[in-house]
Amino acid sequence: MRLLEQIQKVSNELIIGLVGAVGSSLNILTTTLTDLLETEFAYDVEIITVSKDILAQHVDEPAHPLNAFERIYRYMDVGNQLRHDHDTDFLALQIARLIAKHRQAWQAQHPDQDASQRRVAYIIDSLKHEAEIQALRQIYTNGFFQLSLYESKTARHSSLIQHYGISPESARILIERDEGEANAYGQHTSEAFHLADYFLKLDKYNPEQSRQPELELRASCLRFLRILFADPYITPTFNEFATYMSFTASVRSADLSRQVGAVIARNNTILAVGSNDVPKFQGGTYWPYLDDETGEVRDLESGRDFMRGFDANTIEKNKIIDDLFQQLAEVIDQSVEQERTAPLKLQIQQILKESKIKKITEYGRVVHAEMDALLSCSRSNISTQGATLFVTTFPCHNCAKHIISAGIEKVVFVEPYPKSKALMMHEDSIMQKWEGREAADQPKLIFEPFVGVGARSFVNLFSVSLGIGRKLKRKSKDGYVLQWDGKTAQPRLPMYGQSYHELEQQIEQLLKDQN
Known part of the structure; x- marks a missing residue:
């Protein structure tokens, strides 16, 4: 054991935050995770429901019983008001307080045990703002994981009507509000969704197989947990790899608004990558260049928008x-x-x-990432017929028509893009298989949400030795495969209980003792 490991206090606790748009079946996801954690990994589960455990404490007693629409809308109002009155991370701090209370209560009942060593997962249902996620990551560092559940707008609209008795118009109002309000303290589900460590989807497109979507969700959750608990034999799917590469492409963008990346692939082989940036003469987009005279890395003075000084x-x-x-x-x-x-x-x-x-986006100088990837194929005489496009953000309607024309057969996206009119304008050519149209009379371009490990955790969870977590071992010294047991496995990314100040003090004492 290394010296540092002798004094570092590693916790077995997990904090799992759920993100899903209004009408999503987060209750099914919560139940699935709870069952898997308890049966497959010998973990206790504590559930924190933000609406019931936090928001309800700030709701005045109504003069008359509220219907489902009024109750959900009221909770949205209360959440917004709390973020406005305190700060956008206020609900995250309330969540941390509740977790501490749960821990203290358990410790009081088990005075002879160390609460930090308890195998317990706290599931948070649910988070609605990117500041809440950022705060929980600051507090719990490697111990916090965000799961984002994708369900189509059609499925969520139907769920609000059928399960909550909400009118179609009221369901539409809730969905549009939840997607993203203009003010800084409002509902920002769309802005929070793509920050996930793992993405899930729940397909409800086939009524004849009512259990199949839930079984698929359970399989995805089990895979996530096995990766989380350092199963060394799970490697990336091609979809995960290509999506990670699309995020890698996005980080080279210097666009003033957002970074978007795209990958075109066929037969599990990457053909081209693209990012949203300003086009340059002779093809492609601008890159920084090395000035041979000064040794500095520079950008062309009149090239990218930040060099020009405006969007x-x-x-x-x-x-x-x-x-x-x-x-x-x-x-x-x-x-x-x-x-x-x-x-x-x-x-x-x-x-x-x-x-x-x-x-409006048409006045920008930037080439969209999807178009950059398509044009890269064109410059290299590579056909895109029958290829798949992996993209970090749902394509806009301008890109969609070119994607269709290029012969792309499938688009896999991560971040929903509410402003896109692609589906409305091209329903003759685009199919969403999770909405009941998988058996169309004629083949169509498939748009589907990404499922798997998010780019932010790709290296940490898949790399044997380059991530910030424990190094993985796959074989013994004798060359035999090591066995993995979920019921005794520890989280791949350890959460430490000490601050660096505390560690420094303990290191000082340890080194004195060594001498």
């Missing part, structure tokens, strides 16, 4: 808004009493700023 798309959108406002203001001045013009102008200006004009 052309945002500038043009603001010009459109200003132009519309000026024209409307002139009409107001001519037709409205003077004392009413000022407040009316302010109202119109705010409406324009929050309108769909802000979603």
Whole structure:
């Protein structure tokens, strides 16, 4: 045993945060994880339901019983208000407080045992803001894992109607609000979803196989837990590898708004990669270059947007808004009493700023990642007929038409993109197999959500020795395969109980004792 291992206090606790859009079957996911942790890994499970355990404590007693729509909407309001009054990570701190109380209660009942060595998982149902996830990762470091469950909007809309008795219009209102509110403290499920360590989906597309989707979800959960508990014989699927490569491609983007990456593959072979960046003469996009005279790595002065100092798309959108406002203001001045013009102008200006004009993307200089990958194939005379596109973000409607035209047969995406009109505009050519249309009369381009280990944890969970976790061993000194047992296995990524200040003090004492 290394000297440091003698003083580091490793915890067996796991904190699993669930993310899913409103209407998702997180209850099924919670039940599945609980059963697997208890039966396959000998873990206790404590469930923290944010709505019941935290938000409900801040809801005033209603004058009349609330229906399901009113209750969900009220909880959204309360969550927003708490984030507004305190900070966007406030609910995460409340969750940490509850976990501490659970631990203290268990310790009081088991005074002769060390609570940190208890095999226990805390499942959080559910998180709605990226700041909550960031805070929990800061608090619990390697011990926190985010699971994101994808269910199609159609399935969630149907679930809200059938299981909660909510009207179709009310279900639509909840879904649109949950996707992402404009203010910083609102519902940000879309912004939180793609931060996951592991992605899951629940397909409800075949009523004749009502149990099949849940069995597939259980298999995915079991695989995640086996990876988490350092099963050394689970390696990446090609989908996981290609998706990781798409994220790797995305990090080279210098776009001022977001980083997106794409990979085109066929027969489990990568054909091209792409990222969203500014195109350059003679093909491709800009890269930094080495200045031979100075030895510095530089960017072309007039190349990428950050070198120019502005985002052309945002500038043009603001010009459109200003132009519309000026024209409307002139009409107001001519037709409205003077004392009413000022407040009316302010109202119109705010409406324009929050309108769909802000979603326009056509004035940007950046080539989208999907197009960059497709054009890379074109420059190299590589056919994309029958290929699969792996992309970090659901393609926009502009890219979708080119993806269809290029002969791509499947798109695997990670982050949903609510602004995309791809499915609405190209339902003749695009099929979502998880929504009951897998048996279409004619073949269509398949869009499906990614399932598997997220890019942020790919190296840590799959690499034998390069990650931050325990090194994996697959064979004995005699050359025989080592056996793995989930009921005694420890988490691959250990969570340490001491701060670096405490470790330094203990190291000082250890070194004194060594002398």
